[in-house]
Amino acid sequence: xxxxxxxxxxxxxxxxxxxxxxxxxxxxxxxxxxxxxxxxxxxxxxxxxxxxxxxxxxxxxxxxxxxxxxxxxxxxxxxxxxxxxxxxxxxxxxxxxxxxxxxxxxxxxxxxxxxx
Amino acid sequence: xxxxxxxxxxxxxxxxxxxxxxxxxxxxxxxxxxxxxxxxxxxxxxxxxxxxxxxxxxxxxxxxxxxxxxxxxxxxxxxxxxxxxxxxxxxxxxxxxxxxxxxxxxxxxxxxxx
Numbered sequence: 216x217x218x219x220x221x222x223x224x225x226x227x228x229x230x231x232x233x234x235x236x237x238x239x240x241x242x243x244x245x246x247x248x249x250x251x252x253x254x255x256x257x258x259x260x261x262x263x264x265x266x267x268x269x270x271x272x273x274x275x276x277x278x279x280x281x282x283x284x285x286x287x288x289x290x291x292x293x294x295x296x297x298x299x300x301x302x303x304x305x306x307x308x309x310x311x312x313x314x315x316x317x318x319x320x321x322x323x324x325x326x327x328x329x330x331x
Numbered sequence: 332x333x334x335x336x337x338x339x340x341x342x343x344x345x346x347x348x349x350x351x352x353x354x355x356x357x358x359x360x361x362x363x364x365x366x367x368x369x370x371x372x373x374x375x376x377x378x379x380x381x382x383x384x385x386x387x388x389x390x391x392x393x394x395x396x397x398x399x400x401x402x403x404x405x406x407x408x409x410x411x412x413x414x415x416x417x418x419x420x421x422x423x424x425x426x427x428x429x430x431x432x433x434x435x436x437x438x439x440x441x442x443x444x445x
Contacts, residue, residue: 221374249432258418259375259435308374310433319365320433322374 218242219311221323229331230301236294236326238309244289245311249320250282253306265292289314299330335419340440349406351439353419356400364395364402367418369438375418379404414443 218241226234238248246267251259263284264272271284281303283295292311296303306327310320336354343349355364363382367375379386381393381402392405406413416438 219374251435258437261432261434264432306372310374319363319377319380321377322367325372325374327372 219309219321219323221309221326223326224324225327225329227329227331228299231298232330233295233297234299234328236296236307236309236328238292238294238311238323240290240311240313240321243311243313243318245292246289246314248286248292248309248311250284250292250294251308251310253308253325259308262294296328299328301330304328304330334434335421335436337417337419337436337439339437340442342442342444343409344444345410346408349409349413349441349443351404351406351417351419351441352401353404354401355419355421358399358421362421364393364399365420365422365433366391366393366404367420368413369416369418378417409441409443411443411445414441416440 220239220241222237228234248265250262252262253259261274262277262282263274265284265286267286267289273279281297283297286292306325308322308325310322312318312320334357341351363380365380366378368378369375379388379391379393381395383395383399386393394403418435418438420433422433
């Protein structure tokens with residue numbers, strides 16, 4: 216079945232560091248990928264929609280300069296958390312959808328980000 | 332985006348059939364209904380997707396009435412490993428006005444007891 220790979224699975228870094236998270240679709244092409252954030256015991260919250268070859272679309276309240284998204288190919292989207300602070304610590308999850316529109320989204324296994 | 336409402340939690344026992352109902356009164360004509368399962372510290376895993384009537388795969392069935400304002404996920408003979416959070420989502424395919432965006436509700440915490 217469709218597989219979405221997310222890397223790294225866990226990262227711990229100092230406050231002020233920028234962290235890049237990769238999301239890859241392994242066996243299909245994804246014109247659209249999505250980035251979510253999930254806090255403990257809460258649901259997933261959509262942060263932004265990443266479109267191949269164009270600018271990402273951010274949800275209300277999400278700082279685009281803080282969370283940089285690049286979708287340079289049909290199989291890779293990256294999320295960079297710039298100048299991360301402890302309040303950015305969370306579980307970040309990406310999803311990708313096959314370019315054939317009737318296919319469901321498939322999710323990566325998430326990245327646990329801990330900012331000290 | 333259509334909002335969904337599910338029970339916050341459900342309890343069951345091994346070997347029983349579990350039915351989780353989701354209401355989505357404002358579903359749009361182009362929207363599909365998709366169910367995901369999530370374990371702690373993992374990304375959601377696709378279970379089943381449907382548009383109308385009944386869909387069945389190797390792990391679950393999805394029942395959708397004619398008005399599509401609700402749907403029921405049916406898990407046959409659950410086991411302890413089915414303890415997880417189950418999300419019902421409504422969203423459109425590519426080309427639809429929602430461009431495939433999915434909005435997660437709170438989900439249903441299913442606990443399966445021995």
